[in-house]
Amino acid sequence: MNDxxxxxxxxxxxxxxxxxxxxxxxxxxxxxxxxxxxxxxxAARTRALAAAPASVSPGSRVAAFLEIRPDSTVxxxxxxxxxxxxxxxxxxxxxxxxxxxxxxxxxxxxAPPGPDYLLTGGGRFTGGSMSVRMSYDTMRKLGASARQMLxxxxxxxxxxxxxxxxxxxxxxxxxxxxxxxxxxxxxDDAAKLPLPADVALRDRANFRWIGKPFARLDARDKSTGKAxxxxxxxxxxxxxxxxxxxxxxxxxxEALQNEADVQGMxxxxxxxxxxxxxxxxxxxxxxxxxxxxxxxxxxTEAPSTASHPMPADFSSDAHMAKLKATSGDGVxxxxxxxxxxxxAGAARVIEAVYDAPYLVHGQLEPPSALARWNEDGSxxxxxxxxxxxxxxxxxxxxxxxxxxxxxIHSPMLGxxxxxxxxxxxxxxxxxxxxxxxxxxxPIKLLWSREEEFLRDALRPMAAVRFRGGLDASGMPVALSxxxxxxxxxxxxxxxxxxxxDSSAVEGIAGKVYAIxxxxxGQIHVDDPAIIGFWRSVGHSMNDFFYETFFDEMADAGQQDxxxxxxxxxxxxxxxxxxxxxxxxxxxxxxxxxxxAEDGTxxxxxxxxxxxxxxxxxTIAEVSLRDGEIAVHDVWVAIDPGSxxxxxxxxxxxxxxVALGLSSALLEEVVYVNGVPQARNYDGYxxxxxxxxxxxxxxxxxxxxxxGGIGEPGLPGVPPAVANALSVLAxxxxxxxxxxxxxxxxxxx
Amino acid sequence: MELTINxxxxxxxxxxxxxxxxxxxxxxxxxxxxxxxGLAQCGACTVLVDGQATRxxxxxxxxxxxxxxxxxxxxxxxxxxxxxxxxxxxxxxxxCGYCQSGQVMAATAxxxxxxxxTDEDIAGAMVNLCRCGTxxxxxxxxxDAAQA
Ligand code: FES
Ligand code: FES
Numbered sequence: 001m002n003d004x005x006x007x008x009x010x011x012x013x014x015x016x017x018x019x020x021x022x023x024x025x026x027x028x029x030x031x032x033x034x035x036x037x038x039x040x041x042x043a044a045r046t047r048a049l050a051a052a053p054a055s056v057s058p059g060s061r062v063a064a065f066l067e068i069r070p071d072s073t074v075x076x077x078x079x080x081x082x083x084x085x086x087x088x089x090x091x092x093x094x095x096x097x098x099x100x101x102x103x104x105x106x107x108x109x110x111a112p113p114g115p116d117y118l119l120t121g122g123g124r125f126t127g128g129s130m131s132v133r134m135s136y137d138t139m140r141k142l143g144a145s146a147r148q149m150l151x152x153x154x155x156x157x158x159x160x161x162x163x164x165x166x167x168x169x170x171x172x173x174x175x176x177x178x179x180x181x182x183x184x185x186x187x188d189d190a191a192k193l194p195l196p197a198d199v200a201l202r203d204r205a206n207f208r209w210i211g212k213p214f215a216r217l218d219a220r221d222k223s224t225g226k227a228x229x230x231x232x233x234x235x236x237x238x239x240x241x242x243x244x245x246x247x248x249x250x251x252x253x254e255a256l257q258n259e260a261d262v263q264g265m266x267x268x269x270x271x272x273x274x275x276x277x278x279x280x281x282x283x284x285x286x287x288x289x290x291x292x293x294x295x296x297x298x299x300t301e302a303p304s305t306a307s308h309p310m311p312a313d314f315s316s317d318a319h320m321a322k323l324k325a326t327s328g329d330g331v332x333x334x335x336x337x338x339x340x341x342x343x344a345g346a347a348r349v350i351e352a353v354y355d356a357p358y359l360v361h362g363q364l365e366p367p368s369a370l371a372r373w374n375e376d377g378s379x380x381x382x383x384x385x386x387x388x389x390x391x392x393x394x395x396x397x398x399x400x401x402x403x404x405x406x407x408i409h410s411p412m413l414g415x416x417x418x419x420x421x422x423x424x425x426x427x428x429x430x431x432x433x434x435x436x437x438x439x440x441x442p443i444k445l446l447w448s449r450e451e452e453f454l455r456d457a458l459r460p461m462a463a464v465r466f467r468g469g470l471d472a473s474g475m476p477v478a479l480s481x482x483x484x485x486x487x488x489x490x491x492x493x494x495x496x497x498x499x500x501d502s503s504a505v506e507g508i509a510g511k512v513y514a515i516x517x518x519x520x521g522q523i524h525v526d527d528p529a530i531i532g533f534w535r536s537v538g539h540s541m542n543d544f545f546y547e548t549f550f551d552e553m554a555d556a557g558q559q560d561x562x563x564x565x566x567x568x569x570x571x572x573x574x575x576x577x578x579x580x581x582x583x584x585x586x587x588x589x590x591x592x593x594x595x596a597e598d599g600t601x602x603x604x605x606x607x608x609x610x611x612x613x614x615x616x617x618t619i620a621e622v623s624l625r626d627g628e629i630a631v632h633d634v635w636v637a638i639d640p641g642s643x644x645x646x647x648x649x650x651x652x653x654x655x656x657v658a659l660g661l662s663s664a665l666l667e668e669v670v671y672v673n674g675v676p677q678a679r680n681y682d683g684y685x686x687x688x689x690x691x692x693x694x695x696x697x698x699x700x701x702x703x704x705x706x707g708g709i710g711e712p713g714l715p716g717v718p719p720a721v722a723n724a725l726s727v728l729a730x731x732x733x734x735x736x737x738x739x740x741x742x743x744x745x746x747x748x
Numbered sequence: 749m750e751l752t753i754n755x756x757x758x759x760x761x762x763x764x765x766x767x768x769x770x771x772x773x774x775x776x777x778x779x780x781x782x783x784x785x786g787l788a789q790c791g792a793c794t795v796l797v798d799g800q801a802t803r804x805x806x807x808x809x810x811x812x813x814x815x816x817x818x819x820x821x822x823x824x825x826x827x828x829x830x831x832x833x834x835x836x837x838x839x840x841x842x843x844c845g846y847c848q849s850g851q852v853m854a855a856t857a858x859x860x861x862x863x864x865x866t867d868e869d870i871a872g873a874m875v876n877l878c879r880c881g882t883x884x885x886x887x888x889x890x891x892d893a894a895q896a
Pocket of ligand 1: 782783784785786787788789790791792793794803804805806
């Protein structure tokens with residue numbers, strides 16, 4: 001607890017090309033302990049972490065997370081990064097509940113790298129909709145431990161036994177004498193106490209903040225332009241940089257035909273060759289960008305040693321054709337009963353091939369990196385990231401220094417959806433590190449939207465072959481699915497041959513319907529593109545494939561798709577309840593087509609998904625207007641087991657519906673001759689406000705283990721819409737996005 | 749050239765075709781106005797120029813010399829802007845928040861010109877992109893701000 005020596009670093013500006021001097025001057029001596037640091041500065045945190053015991057039990061050291069300030073407000077360092085999903089507010093609710101501090105009195109920021117924060121299965125990342133569910137118990141204990149220490153300190157101060165004390169938000173109360181002590185007054189003493197071995201947690205029935213629609217802590221700052229993202233960071237003496245990447249990954253810059261002209265452009269400081277890119281450093285970003293885009297660069301062909309070079313003849317169409325033409329059953333991932341045998345003897349067999357395209361993340365904040373080399377040889381980075389330790393390790397390699405000499409700041413993210421994981425060729429910080437070294441000044445590098453759409457790590461392309469077997473009564477008795485393609489988990493965390501990457505099959509495997517004979521297999525085909533995690537990962541397309549094929553089976557067996565789902569969930573009360581909940585929320589299941597009050601002809605589709613530990617049922621209502629698909633309402637019932645903030649869950653469901661619908665209707669990255677055809681939102685359309693449906697949410701708390709929130713709302717949306725559309729169009733939708741279907745002839 | 753931003757005059761010495769966005773962000777350190785696309789697609793860069801919602805990423809700075817420019821930094825000082833901000837907070841609109849400077853400015857421009865907008869007016873004016881899908885909350889907040 002006393003390992004955080006307060007430090008006040010004075011950062012000296014340098015305009016003469018020298019490294020920056022960081023003077024470290026201890027201040028205020030011993031009167032301020034770890035819990036009462038009035039100012040939190042990066043150097044202090046670095047020191048604190050350097051001093052952390054060799055073996056830290058993540059999430060246990062109060063001082064690594066909490067600072068109670070003299071005014072009794074709390075600075076909390078979150079292991080998870082805020083990017084719109086509301087995690088900072090959720091953390092304040094969870095910790096505040098046990099600490100007994102109103103979450104509104106929390107200031108939350110992203111924690112630096114360090115062993116205390118490895119709360120995601122021994123590592124640390126913000127993703128997989130894991131933040132709350134992986135840390136809930138630990139963070140409650142942390143808050144309770146800090147409260148216990150404050151009680152102890154107050155007991156000493158008041159000269160009464162701790163057993164006579166209780167707390168009210170922000171203060172300790174001695175009921176018999178009527179005396180109170182504000183947390184801020186005793187935080188210093190509390191900081192010196194050992195961590196309590198055992199703490200009691202608050203009874204769920206007495207929760208004041210957990211489970212309540214607590215207002216987001218960042219709502220006002222984000223409504224007034226005060227929230228600071230990576231793109232907004234500035235430091236004295238910095239120069240700006242812009243890059244032009246090789247159009248195809250793997251190419252290196254050769255001759256710069258007009259280097260002298262560009263060097264003479266306004267504000268240009270210097271021109272640089274980087275791995276796979278050229279850069280201009282200038283005194284404003286606009287000047288840097290203008291200059292770098294004026295550079296006429298000859299790019300080499302990728303050397304044979306390049307990893308993932310983009311072939312010159314690569315096209316997404318041809319790759320899709322290849323996936324679809326790849327035959328075989330692949331490696332089995334999930335097997336139940338005898339799918340092949342049952343299919344062979346089934347009364348009826350239906351077959352279909354489904355596919356989904358590449359997608360970009362399209363988060364609205366383009367990636368950036370601010371890099372500064374300090375005089376002591378350390379490197380300081382302000383970068384959008386979902387995994388500080390992984391970025392720290394990689395940055396250290398790029399910089400050629402030890403990881404502990406890399407100081408990572410993780411500002412709020414302007415959206416992420418999986419964009420800010422460590423994808424080596426998709427992150428700007430290696431370029432910023434090299435440029436800052438080369439010019440001896442801090443560098444702020446920003447990728448233009450065009451460079452971002454060229455280098456983003458894409459949701460992989462996929463195709464799935466289904467075969468469904470029905471018995472004589474039209475009930476599905478066998479299902480075989482073969483997914484063809486590559487999953488992002490295998491790409492980035494290592495793929496074992498003959499083992500299926502679960503991120504390629506999740507959402508086809510792990511389905512809840514009682515179809516007795518099933519086999520889900522995968523055929524790995526290398527994806528030539530740089531692929532990554534996209535909100536809800538494999539589920540984002542696999543549940544579309546499966547749930548839409550499910551309706552094909554229902555139609556073939558002449559069964560209502562909702563009723564068939566209910567029948568196949570008869571042995572699974574949690575899912576049956578959820579499906580009935582969404583039907584109820586929508587006013588009772590009706591498939592249509594039916595005439596709406598405005599005279600349009602409408603239909604509804606239903607889908608279920610089991611993503612990231614939560615269960616979701618979704619219904620969408622759709623009509624056609626002049627060949628355009630209009631989605632009017634989406635009803636989402638989600639069962640995450642138990643919850644922390646229903647208002648944030650509702651917001652996340654809205655967000656997931658928007659992104660799911662966007663992907664279903666509009667989005668597609670098209671490659672021709674090795675280059676993406678769209679480099680901005682003009683060519684890559686995303687959901688606009690006029691296409692946004694009403695969203696209705698019901699939260700079902702079944703009490704099952706806590707599941708995720710950020711991603712689970714998405715997977716059900718594309719299939720619910722596709723299933724509704726199929727009713728109107730009279731034909732199945734087996735390929736995304738739906739905007740490529742000509743629906744003009746269909747009667748709206 | 750002289751710019752009037754949030755009622756304050758600023759002298760800037762810059763190529764006249766520089767987009768207003770980058771003058772605000774890099775020359776004047778007003779980073780509340782955001783860059784999303786640079787191509788008049790997303791609206792993250794929306795500011796008010798003589799009361800009109802304007803996409804500053806494609807607005808040459810010389811074209812607004814002498815005009816009255818208002819940015820998100822001053823929105824809460826404006827009576828209409830203040831109402832919009834309160835409605836945004838009350839409706840908990842922001843998720844990642846990155847688009848919201850532009851959204852708030854677009855709403856402020858709308859309500860300055862059309863204090864009692866119809867749903868069609870709102871749909872016509874609130875066309876900025878939001879990747880987090882806050883569109884329903886935005887529409888609700890604009891309606892609330894108009895009632896306030
Ligand atoms: S940044 Fe100006 S419209 Fe997107
Ligand atoms: S709130 Fe994230 S882009 Fe709109």
